[in-house]
Amino acid sequence: MSTKHGLAHRFYTGQLSYDFVGKRKFWYIFSGIVLAICVIGLIIRGVNLGVEFRGGTDFQVPLTVTSSTVDEVRGKVAAFDVPDLDAQVFSLGENDVRIRTRALNPDETASVRTAVAEMAGVAPKDVTYTAIGASWGEQISRQALIALVVFIALVMVLIGFWFRNWKMSLAAVIALAHDLVVTVGIYALAGFTVTPATVIGILTILGYSLYDTVVVFDRVTENTRKLDDSRMTYSKAANLAVNQVLIRSLNTTVIGILPVTALLIGGAMLHSGPLADLGLALFIGMIAGVYSSIFIATPLLAQMKEREPEQIAHRANLERRAERERARSEKKAETPEDESSVAAPRQERRSKLSREQRKRKRS
Numbered sequence: 001m002s003t004k005h006g007l008a009h010r011f012y013t014g015q016l017s018y019d020f021v022g023k024r025k026f027w028y029i030f031s032g033i034v035l036a037i038c039v040i041g042l043i044i045r046g047v048n049l050g051v052e053f054r055g056g057t058d059f060q061v062p063l064t065v066t067s068s069t070v071d072e073v074r075g076k077v078a079a080f081d082v083p084d085l086d087a088q089v090f091s092l093g094e095n096d097v098r099i100r101t102r103a104l105n106p107d108e109t110a111s112v113r114t115a116v117a118e119m120a121g122v123a124p125k126d127v128t129y130t131a132i133g134a135s136w137g138e139q140i141s142r143q144a145l146i147a148l149v150v151f152i153a154l155v156m157v158l159i160g161f162w163f164r165n166w167k168m169s170l171a172a173v174i175a176l177a178h179d180l181v182v183t184v185g186i187y188a189l190a191g192f193t194v195t196p197a198t199v200i201g202i203l204t205i206l207g208y209s210l211y212d213t214v215v216v217f218d219r220v221t222e223n224t225r226k227l228d229d230s231r232m233t234y235s236k237a238a239n240l241a242v243n244q245v246l247i248r249s250l251n252t253t254v255i256g257i258l259p260v261t262a263l264l265i266g267g268a269m270l271h272s273g274p275l276a277d278l279g280l281a282l283f284i285g286m287i288a289g290v291y292s293s294i295f296i297a298t299p300l301l302a303q304m305k306e307r308e309p310e311q312i313a314h315r316a317n318l319e320r321r322a323e324r325e326r327a328r329s330e331k332k333a334e335t336p337e338d339e340s341s342v343a344a345p346r347q348e349r350r351s352k353l354s355r356e357q358r359k360r361k362r363s
Contacts, residue, residue, distance in 0.1 A: 021239040024299035038185020050195040171301040175292035197278040205285025212293035238302040
């Protein structure tokens with residue numbers, strides 16, 4: 001099939017389309033249900049913070065790593081004579097294993113260090129450990145929150161300045177908030193540990209989400225530039241814009257998700273916590289980003305714009321124009337019947353005259 005008649009071309013020209021804006025209530029309800037589930041998960045289960053945020057002790061021991069090493073170590077650590085270790089086990093390359101536990105007092109640290117050394121068959125002095133205080137995690141959280149606030153403020157200013165439309169800024173920020181809540185909520189429901197890699201991933205997905213939204217808004221701006229001279233409402237022009245960039249958004253998202261999926265699977269197979277955390281945050285965030293830009297940001301923008309006096313007047317003009325065209329077409333439909341009623345006597349007179357002329361010629 002040629003490109004001219006391909007799926008992307010049909011969406012771009014409007015031959016094939018889906019009414020994203022017209023069916024926005026359905027997607028608002030669907031998004032509300034998803035957000036409610038995520039918020040309930042956050043309230044009930046909470047976020048499983050890593051040792052970097054809540055403090056803990058990190059042990060590192062030299063040990064040959066195979067495909068079953070991490071599971072075997074995890075089982076042996078669970079049998080240590082120290083209550084509520086809450087241990088997490090990761091592999092570091094092929095020759096080291098990392099064990100993270102809750103914050104331990106000096107006696108518990110010595111006991112766990114000895115037990116880890118016996119398990120690995122090494123001397124206790126070969127097991128290194130680091131005590132991580134919760135203050136470091138609080139510092140990361142504070143800096144991440146500051147970065148998030150600054151990012152949102154810059155986004156609103158930039159989009160408002162570039163598109164000359166503050167409603168686009170508001171719609172984009174609401175879409176970003178949706179992506180954040182969904183990502184963090186799924187983390188809570190899945191029980192994944194929130195680490196600094198997770199924070200990096202969450203901040204990264206904001207850029208992906210914003211990119212998809214700006215691409216759609218740019219197309220909306222082009223379609224509505226001469227809206228007064230067109231026969232489309234703002235909602236129809238915005239919906240056409242979404243359909244025009246739909247295939248592009250899906251293609252870029254799929255291409256971006258493929259390496260992220262490999263990162264997620266690789267981190268899970270290698271039992272690498274940071275890789276898996278980063279991969280999951282990116283995977284969820286990228287999907288949520290393309291969804292929010294299509295099903296939330298653009299319909300919300302169209303809904304806000306349709307309430308403006310200019311758009312209300314434009315819709316009224318379109319309705320009056322449609323009414324005039326309908327009346328004109330009805331009048332045209334009636335015209336052939338009137339002409340036929342007038343044309344019949346004329347045709348009869350012409351036939352009579354032609355008969356009289358033929359008679360004169362014969363005489």
